[in-house]
Amino acid sequence: MKPAEIKPKTVLNVYNYPKVALKPKFHLGDVVRISKFNFKGVFEKGYTANDSTELFKIAKVGTYLLEDMSNHPIKGCFYETELQRSKHPDVYLVEKILKRKGNKLFIKWLELPSNQNS
DSSP, X not given: OOGGGOOXXXXXXXXXXXXXXXXXXXXXXXXXXXXXXXXXXXXXXXXSOSBOSSOEEEEETTTBEEEXXXXXBOSSOBOGGGEEXXXXXXXXXXEEEEEEETTEEEEEETTSOGGGOO
């Protein structure tokens, strides 16, 4: 209904009109990454990734609340446009090889805390 079409008789109908809620894009427990596009500077390299390498789980739907993979809540809330569903949640990037012993390696994973080294 256009604003010009509203008459004093139809004001209550307009205010009481039920709002349709859209289906959420992400569901509880989905694994997502946070978009870094809004945080890139003017002279930031264009070939660097636009999403974080760290993975998060959806803790609450709506304005999304996140928790890391060890179930610690993340401060703040996020909108759908700031999140990207992870296609491969079990793939991690290697930052550094800390130790070698025979064919065994002790690895520091990229953007994971040091207690996650393996």
